[in-house]
Structure formats: structure tokens, C-alpha cells
Amino acid sequence: MAVDTVFWSKMVTGMTLGFHAIFATIGVGIPLMIAIAEFIGIRKKDPHYILMAKRWSRGFIISVAVGVVTGTAISLQLALVWPHFMKLAGNVIALPLFMEVFAFFFEAIFLGIYLYTWDRFKNPYIHWLLTIPIVAGAGMSAVFITTVNGFMNQPGGFVMEAGHFTAVDPVQAMLNTATFSKVFHVLSSAYLTGAALLAGIAAFTMLRKGRSAYHKKALNLSMAAVLLFGLLNTLAGDVSAKFLAEHQPEKLAAAEWHFETEKGADLILMGWLNAEHEIIGAIHLPKLLSFLAFGDFNAEVKGLEEFPLDERPPLLVHYLFDFMAGIGFALLAIACLYFLFVFWKKRNELNKWLLRILALTAPLSFLAVEFGWLYAELGRQPWIIRGYMRVEEAATTSPSVRLLFFLFLLLYIALAVVCVLVLRRLFHHKPAEAEMETWMKEKRDSSKEGGERA
């Protein structure tokens, strides 16, 4: 029965986080795009961009609601499902958790103000200024939470004494060796995914309802962001791989199916394992793993053989890693292709095939986020705090956790379905062009009345 509760504890937490990851990513990525759109709109005096910021924030608030409630769920599940983990580590990770709440609080307050003050300020830049605390709050939430994940991978800032963490230095625990690469990768991938989501929506809408100036501008802006953050994200991925090679070699070795320590290690793409643990059908890129890990084609990369059998992550993570990295490069390639078409005047960047590919960026980027997150979590197994506490030691002992899994499953299905329905209703009968017209008409009417509302 003990094994059973551990399994269901993992399932319920994995499900909550996997669901929350979608909305958390939107929550970090979209505000930046809203801020950029509104800024361009004010600067260029182009109402299309202002409308973009309005429509994006209207959809955004729906996803924020789901993000808030699933975030609350995961924070409480930390104590409810993993009481032994919080008992041991609560001493050390309380500070970033605490600050995360502050950061979120800050963001929530300004988001509330932002949504309800579109026409309340004479100077439009004052309204735009409200996006800064929103973007900063969202980003800092991600930073603080990621330090906790960093701590689970690279625990530090304490001394282990008689089963307790003593001499705790909370700041040092936050600034553990994993923090920098993780924070960089989480932020760059969230901004990339936010941009890709908006680009995908613009492309999809143009496929269904024909081209329009509004969506063309939205696509251009989002794809520029995809290109920029795609590049940054590739850099972040590289930093992360180099970090793993140095500090957490078993995680990298499992992802690369690198079993024996060797110099000039090959990079293995895809493939599968036979009964004897031999790799079949994979693409071998000679010496590339050594280069990716240390920037030197002949560097020695540690293999899984150096770690005890019961401390090796599951080998499944190889596929997760390959899919994540593959999608990352694909997004970058799509962005390059798009701008090639834009600048090469003979080609139409809004042709059907390219739009179809562009529409794919949205689901692809979210898949990459999920694969990457799963890799980060499974790659840490069997540890919950690497080297100090195993996952099975941390879980609750209450068998009710299985029932709760199904309750939460129902909740997330309901939330997902209703969220999609509400978003559809919000935008389906209100295309951007129609909204633009009514908005312009209102503006004309009110200016005729003579600045009464100002």
C-alpha cells in the first residue's frame, strides 16, 4: 500500500503541475507581449496595436484565473501531498515561496487596475506604465519558484544534522548552482511560448477567415518575438546543458543515453533500446555531446555507469529531451523562414502553407514546455531533494490520495473545457475588425460630444 500512495502522490502532483505549467507559461509570457503591443500602439498612434493589447489582455485574464487557482492548488498540495518534504525543506525554501506570493500579489493588483482603467488617464503612457509591474511581477514569480526547483536539484545553503537541515542560509539556498541556468531557460521559454501562442492564433485566424491588417500586424510582431526569444532560448538551453554536464551529470547522461564515461562522446538522437540496453536506430553525431557539454570536442563526459543503479533517472527522459530540443530548433527555423518570405518580396509570407506551419507554432511550443518540464522532473528521480531525500520518503501516507487524484482530474477537465468555451465565446462572435469599427465609431461620437469624459 505504501508504494501505491507514493504512485498516486506523484500522479496528483504531476497532473496539477502539468496543467498549471500551461497557464503559468501564458501568465509569464503574454504580459510582455501586451506591454509591447500597447507601447507600439501609443508610439505609432496605430489603434490596431492598442486593440491587440486590449484583446490579448481580455483573453489573458481568463487564463490568469485558471493559473491562479491551479497555482493555489499546487502550493497547498506541497504540504498536503508531500508533508515530509515540507517538514524537512520548509526551513530552507520558505523564503522564495513567500516572496513568490508577494510578487504575484503585486502583479494581481496592477492587473486589476490595468484591466479597468483603459480610458481613465489622459496621458496614454500612464496606462502603459501599469504593464511594467505586471510584467515584472509575473517574471519575478517565475524566478522565485524556479529557485525552489533549483534547490531540489542542487540543494545548498544548509548543514544536514541528525535528519534536519540546520545552519540554514536561505539566500544561499536560493542562489544554488542550478538557479541561473534554470531561471534563464524558464523565462526565455515562457516568453517564446507566449509569442508563439499569439503568432499561432493570428495565423490560424487568417487561415479560417482570410487576411486582415490587424492579424498581419499581430503575426509580424509575434514572429519577431519568436525569433528573438527563440535565439535567447537556444542560448539558455546550451547554458543548461553545460550546467548539467558539470553539476548533475546523471541527468544529462540519462537524457543522452550516454552510458559509458568517454572522451569525444557522440550525440545520440532518438533511437530505441533493445533488451541488452544497446541503442538501435539512432542517429549518432560524432563528438557533438562533448562539444555541447563542455565546448570541446574531446572533453570527457560522465556516463550513467558511474552512478549506482538505484540513483539513475528513468531512460525515458531521452525522448522528452529530444522532442523538447527538436521543437525549440523547429520554432527558430519557422521564424527564420517567415522573415525570409517577408523580406524576399517575390514570395507571399501569407500563403496557405506557410500560415499552416505558423499556426502549428502555438501547440508545438506548449508541447515543448511540457516535455521540458517533464524532463526536468523525471531527470531528478529518484530524488525529491537530490542526495538528501528520495521521492518515496516524502509522500503522504494517506491512501485517500488516490481518490483525490480523480477529484482533481475532474476539476481540471471541467476547468479546461469551460475555459476553452468561454474563450471561444469571447472572441468568436467578436472578430477584431468588427470590434475595431465599433470602437472607432464610439471614439468619433465621444469626441463630437466634446471631451466630456476626459
Add this chain to the structure above:
Amino acid sequence: MISYELMGISVLWLFLYGYLIVASIDFGAGFFAFYARSTKQDHVMNRLISRYLSPVWEITNVFFVFFYIGIVGFFPDTAYYYGSALLVPGSIAVILLAIRGSFYAFENYGSKTNIIYLFLYGATGLLIPASLSVALTVSEGGFILKEADAVSLDYWALFTNPLSWSIVGLAIVSVLFISSSFLAFYASRAEDHSALKLLRTYALFWSTPTIITALTAFIFLGQHNERHFQNMMDLWWLLGLSVAFFMVAMWLLYQGRRYGLAFICIMLQFFSAFFAYGIGHYPYILDPYITIQGGATSPSMGFALVVAFIGGLCLLIPSLALVFKLFLFDADYVKGKK
């Protein structure tokens, strides 16, 4: 210089009090909005309610998470004991909070006319305080089974104990009382006379049950936890103050004037009762397993949390002031002109 753990628990208790007030307003408003819709009085007050709630709904939720993270941070043992014991009621509260928060946003930003969303919003408003109040009951001791390496909740003891039911009753009734008196104040500011009339009736109606359930819960507490009861009796002046504030608020509401002052009196009524309860609980956080001193985190973490807290407040207080200025005390906004 008071010790950091005492400072920590005082601040957290203050935050829990803050949550009690803002969440009660929010929970009760949800119920009244649904009740008004189903009795076809919604034209009178639902606009008022949504006008107040729209900008502040996420803020309420954050108060709760803040208290929870704070108590787990300052007193990590609470995560272990309460976490293990409250897996089921805690998860139910989480699910209800999730339904409430998201469906409020769906109803408010999405579709304006869906009665099911509004029902979920109203019903969860009463169920959440009921499920959260279990934590207060459990803290009195006697409901936790402790074996070698496992802590679990004694459901039979919990469900057969009159104390738990009286606390549930008190939670629900106070929610309705606090909420209706605040909304009456908000309506009076908005000069919305028909809504004010209705809400004043609600406030007067829920006042008597509030004081009766409070008294009942107090008596059952005396039977269950003698020590806590005696400690509270030693704080008789705080309890007396609470009753006095209640009387003043009632008089003002009955007279139908100074609704702002009436609401402040109600806040003070709950403040004194809540702190009498909290101080009487001292030194236990969970009777008899966790005390403030024994369960506290390491001094360095306590210090870091206090610093983070002060830094955070420096950010938050001006921002909250801005919200209040823009939405709560901006007469034009309240009246719906903006």
C-alpha cells in the same frame, strides 16, 4: 524586543484576520448575488456587487495563500501535521476555491448570463468557509491520530463533535453578516437606495444568528478545551469589547445612518474576538503537538522572512492604496460613472 516567532505569528494572525474580512465580503457577495438572481431582485444589487468585486477578486485569494505560505515558512511542522491530517478537507477546499475563482472570472469576463456559473460562485462561497474552518477545529486538539510515522485525521471524532459543527455554523453566518454590512456601506456610498434597503435588511437579519452561534461555539469550546476556554475568559475585556462594538454597529444599522462607521465597528468586533481567540490559543499552534517556540523555523530563516515581509509591504501598501483610491473610494467609480 519580542522574539521573531512571536512577531511572526502575530503578523500571520493579522493576515488571517485580513483574509477573514475580505474573504467574507467576497464569499457573502457571491451568495447574495446568486440569491438575488434566483429571487429576481438582481437588478437591484448585482451591478453593485460586480462593480466592487471585479477589480479585487484575485487579491482575496492571495491573502489566503500568503497566510498559508507564511505559517509553513515560520513553522514548518505545521506543514507536516496539518498537511497529513487535512489532506482530504484541505483538498476539498482547494477544489472549491478553484471552482470559485475560475468560474467567477468566466462569468464576469466571459458570459454575463450563465446562472450555473453564478450558482457555483454562490454555493462555493458558503462551502469554502465551512471546509476551511476544519483547520481551526483541528487546532484545538483531540482530532489527530498519531502513529509511529504517520499522522491522520480522526473523522469520527470530528463529525460527532458539536464543537466542529458550531464552528462551521459560526463561519457561515459571520460570512453573511460581514458581507451584507459591507455591501450596505458600499451601496450607501454609491447612493444606490434600493440596494441599500435590501442589504440593510440582510445585515440586520444575520446579526442575531452571528452572536448566537458565536456564543454556542464558545460554550462547546469550553467543553472541549478547558485551557483555551480559561485563557479566553482571562481576556474577558476583549470579549466584552467585541460585544460592545457589535451593539454599536447594530444601533447604527438599525438607525440607518453612518454605514461606514457601522462596518468599522463590525470589523473591530471581529478583530477583538479573533484576537481573544488567538491569544487564548497561545502557545499552541496545534494542541498539543506544535507550540510557537518548539515549532519555529531557524532564526536565520525567521529573520529573512521578516525582512522579506517588510520589503514586500513597502511594495504592496502603496499599490493597495492605489486600488482603493481608484475603485473603492472614487465616488464616481462607485456610482458607476467610470
